[in-house]
Amino acid sequence: MTTAVTIAEFRKDLRRLIDSALTGREIICMDAKSRDRQTCSLIKTNLLLEMLQAYIFKPKVFYDQETKTHNIHLDELKLYAYADTLEEATEQIIDLAIDYARDYINRLELFLNVPDRKSHYPYVIRLTHCQNTNEVKKLIFGS
Amino acid sequence: MGTCSFRVFIKVCKKLGLQKRKMGNRFVWEGIDHKGQYRQVSIHIHAEGRDIPSGTFNKMVKDLGFESEEEFFMYNKFNK
Numbered sequence: 001m002t003t004a005v006t007i008a009e010f011r012k013d014l015r016r017l018i019d020s021a022l023t024g025r026e027i028i029c030m031d032a033k034s035r036d037r038q039t040c041s042l043i044k045t046n047l048l049l050e051m052l053q054a055y056i057f058k059p060k061v062f063y064d065q066e067t068k069t070h071n072i073h074l075d076e077l078k079l080y081a082y083a084d085t086l087e088e089a090t091e092q093i094i095d096l097a098i099d100y101a102r103d104y105i106n107r108l109e110l111f112l113n114v115p116d117r118k119s120h121y122p123y124v125i126r127l128t129h130c131q132n133t134n135e136v137k138k139l140i141f142g143s
Numbered sequence: 144m145g146t147c148s149f150r151v152f153i154k155v156c157k158k159l160g161l162q163k164r165k166m167g168n169r170f171v172w173e174g175i176d177h178k179g180q181y182r183q184v185s186i187h188i189h190a191e192g193r194d195i196p197s198g199t200f201n202k203m204v205k206d207l208g209f210e211s212e213e214e215f216f217m218y219n220k221f222n223k
Contacts, residue, residue, distance in 0.1 A: 064196035066146055071199050078183075078206055080199045082190055092168075092187040099167035100185060114181040 004028040004039075017042065049129060055122040057140045059093065061086070074140065076123045078116075094136050101127040145212070147200040149192050155219050156184070159207065176208050 003017070003025055010017060010029045021027050027042040060073040069082040070089040077100055081092035104111050104124045111117045130136045153172075156163075161174040161182060170191055173183040184203050195203065201212060209215045 062198065064146075064198065067194055067196040069193075069196050071196055073199065073202060075202075078202075079185055080202055081187055082193070082196050082199050083187075088189070092189060095168035096185055096187055099169050103166055103171070110181070117181070117183075 002026045002028050004030060006030060006032050049126075052122050052126050055126060057123065057142075059140055061089075077120050090137070090141070094133055094140065097127055097140060098133070098136060100124075145200070146197050147195045147212075147215075149194060151219060152195055152200070152203070155207070155215060158219065158222050161207075178208065180208060182207055 003020060005013070005017065005027065007029060010027075017027050021042045022044050024044060024047060028039050029042065030037065030039040055076070057074060057076055060071075060075065062071050063069070064071055064082070067082070069084060070086040071080065071082045072089045072093045073080050074093055074097060077097060079093060079096040079100060081089045081096060083089040083092055101124045104117075104120065105128060112121065126139060127136060130139055156172040159174065159176055159182070161172040161184075164171045164173065165188075168188050169185045170188060171183060171185050173181070176182050184206050204212050204215045207215070209218065
């Protein structure tokens with residue numbers, strides 16, 4: 001059902017395989033020479049992003065009476081913001097999410113090997129596809 | 144549940160052997176704990192120095208690997 005090719009075949013037939021992937025087919029490329037037989041998939045970006053829509057941010061927003069701060073928890077990425085105003089807390093959580101996504105991508109080898117951070121991956125990929133802070137805000141808060 | 148002074152929180156991060164790094168708009172305290180587990184806590188640069196509100200502190204404590212706030216404070220008390 002999927003199309004599996006070797007690196008040599010992939011290289012040779014790149015144009016046709018990309019066209020095929022753009023129709024929605026998953027192209028699996030394997031390195032026959034590698035010891036652990038790892039593979040990677042070529043998939044249409046829009047379809048990937050649609051699949052990732054299942055990973056929804058659910059920010060928890062609350063006011064702390066004792067410190068008189070507005071708090072926002074982004075449990076999906078273990079990020080927390082607290083500030084005097086809701087606007088500041090919102091800005092902080094957006095900053096934290098952008099910085100964390102950047103760091104995560106820069107150190108993928110680390111984060112994908114930490115059990116409770118590996119699950120952040122789909123959320124990070126969603127963030128990396130945002131073009132600006134407004135899109136990040138929309139992604140996190142839904143409006 | 145209660146708030147935690149920023150000073151105490153940082154003291155415990157240091158006792159755990161975590162390192163502070165500035166990354167963009169956040170300070171990251173990260174490292175490997177005694178169980179060999181990677182730990183990371185992020186604090187926005189504008190929140191640095193401020194007392195950590197109750198609910199948020201509770202989350203951060205768990206991210207540092209403690210079961211509860213009590214365990215966090217006990218760790219601080221008995222690890223000089």
